[in-house]
Amino acid sequence: MKSSSSTNPRNWSKKVWLGIAAAVIIIAIIVGAVVGVRESERRANAYPDYSKLNYSLLDTYAGTGFFDNFDYFTGYDPSSGFVHYVDAQGSQILNLTYATSSTAILRVDTTDTNATTGRKSVRITSKKLYSKGLFVFDIVNTPYGCSTWPALWLTDPSNWPTHGEIDVVEAVNGATTGNQMTLHTTKGCEMDRKRKETGKVLTKDCYNGTDSNAGCGVQGSQDTYGQALNANGGGVYAMEWRSEGIRMWFFPRSNIPSDITEGASPDPSTWGTALADFPSTDCNIGSHFQNQSIIANIDLCGSWAGSSAVYSTGCPGLCTDFVANNATAFETAFWQWNSWKVYLPV
Ligand SMILES: *[C@@H]1O[C@H](CO)[C@@H](O)[C@H](O)[C@H]1NC(C)=O
Ligand SMILES: *[C@@H]1O[C@H](CO)[C@@H](O)[C@H](O)[C@H]1NC(C)=O
Ligand SMILES: *[C@@H]1O[C@H](CO)[C@@H](O)[C@H](O)[C@H]1NC(C)=O
Ligand SMILES: *[C@@H]1O[C@H](CO)[C@@H](O)[C@H](O)[C@H]1NC(C)=O
Ligand SMILES: *[C@@H]1O[C@H](CO)[C@@H](O)[C@H](O)[C@H]1NC(C)=O
Numbered sequence: 001m002k003s004s005s006s007t008n009p010r011n012w013s014k015k016v017w018l019g020i021a022a023a024v025i026i027i028a029i030i031v032g033a034v035v036g037v038r039e040s041e042r043r044a045n046a047y048p049d050y051s052k053l054n055y056s057l058l059d060t061y062a063g064t065g066f067f068d069n070f071d072y073f074t075g076y077d078p079s080s081g082f083v084h085y086v087d088a089q090g091s092q093i094l095n096l097t098y099a100t101s102s103t104a105i106l107r108v109d110t111t112d113t114n115a116t117t118g119r120k121s122v123r124i125t126s127k128k129l130y131s132k133g134l135f136v137f138d139i140v141n142t143p144y145g146c147s148t149w150p151a152l153w154l155t156d157p158s159n160w161p162t163h164g165e166i167d168v169v170e171a172v173n174g175a176t177t178g179n180q181m182t183l184h185t186t187k188g189c190e191m192d193r194k195r196k197e198t199g200k201v202l203t204k205d206c207y208n209g210t211d212s213n214a215g216c217g218v219q220g221s222q223d224t225y226g227q228a229l230n231a232n233g234g235g236v237y238a239m240e241w242r243s244e245g246i247r248m249w250f251f252p253r254s255n256i257p258s259d260i261t262e263g264a265s266p267d268p269s270t271w272g273t274a275l276a277d278f279p280s281t282d283c284n285i286g287s288h289f290q291n292q293s294i295i296a297n298i299d300l301c302g303s304w305a306g307s308s309a310v311y312s313t314g315c316p317g318l319c320t321d322f323v324a325n326n327a328t329a330f331e332t333a334f335w336q337w338n339s340w341k342v343y344l345p346v
């Protein structure tokens with residue numbers, strides 16, 4: 001017997017089939033959209049668990065032996081600066097590095113009035129290597145002035161950028177726009193994610209092949225570097241490097257947390273929002289950052305400070321002429337530290 005019931009699909013018209021097909025497609029789109037929204041919400045809210053670690057003091061760089069813990073780099077400047085990096089003995093004779101029981105100074109030569117092939121300066125690399133930790137830099141004075149490019153940073157110079165670079169304190173020339181904190185890596189480390197920081201995001205891709213190796217940078221306010229910082233007696237930069245991410249804090253001299261002053265076991269989980277936050281969400285911190293030395297230097301001119309667009313904003317003539325001729329201008333070009341301390345989680 002032939003059924004004429006409309007519940008039998010065999011008897012459905014083309015129109016009905018089209019209607020069903022359309023309904024299925026619409027449902028699929030709605031479900032897809034909901035799942036997609038949930039997924040992008042999940043991604044947008046993803047944030048590492050920076051819960052408290054118990055830090056214990058590993059290394060202290062301080063006192064008359066401060067500079068004994070470093071190698072002095074003397075090769076051709078990798079950043080194309082107009083500079084001659086002086087060795088340990090020469091730096092002591094020229095008083096470019098100088099340490100007492102309470103303080104350490106690293107400076108640019110201020111005596112040569114005809115430095116036609118570049119001015120003498122210093123670049124020190126810690127003998128010890130690190131792959132994580134809490135780094136506390138007590139800074140009295142930061143270098144500044146036309147042509148200068150000072151930095152306090154970490155990298156593995158023989159495996160760059162494979163082992164990454166962490167720039168904790170860096171500025172150029174008059175340095176009136178605040179400290180710049182930056183990571184540089186190989187491909188696959190991005191910061192276009194949820195972050196908790198008070199600094200201003202400059203760029204988000206840490207890959208050295210992007211934007212001519214600009215890295216992923218965050219900028220502090222004006223008083224985090226240079227003349228403004230020095231006038232306040234300096235302060236402390238703290239950098240925490242752990243698998244969940246890399247964070248940096250700045251504390252002016254008048255507002256250093258007591259657990260840093262006491263020094264036994266500083267606890268970043270009590271310090272409030274970081275100045276710069278580089279979470280691991282889209283960057284495997286463990287694989288991108290390894291085996292690093294702490295480096296401090298003062299470069300002159302070079303690929304950043306000396307680039308004509310950057311140098312000519314506030315500085316006279318040619319960068320290399322300024323370096324060669326204006327010896328006394330470098331009297332403000334010195335680092336002064338009370339101590340550097342490195343803590344590891346227990
Ligand atoms: C830190 O120390 C406290 C007190 O000893 C302990 O309860 C806690 O589990 C430790 N945290 C870690 C991450 O080891
Ligand atoms: C070296 O520099 C320090 C700090 O500026 C200064 O106190 C000291 O007198 C200098 N030493 C010499 C031999 O010039
Ligand atoms: C500066 O040095 C250059 C090259 O060494 C030399 O030719 C020139 O005479 C020097 N100028 C002065 C004022 O000493
Ligand atoms: C980035 O690093 C690679 C690998 O070392 C290198 O070949 C390249 O020149 C670097 N690019 C820049 C812009 O520094
Ligand atoms: C770590 O760095 C040191 C010094 O730069 C280098 O000699 C050594 O080969 C590096 N180790 C690894 C595993 O890359």
Ligand SMILES: *[C@@H]1O[C@H](CO)[C@@H](O)[C@H](O)[C@H]1NC(C)=O
Binds near residue numbers: 145146316317322326
């Ligand atoms: C030398 O440096 C001082 C201090 O930065 C500056 O005021 C002066 O204009 C400079 N002189 C020349 C010739 O560049």
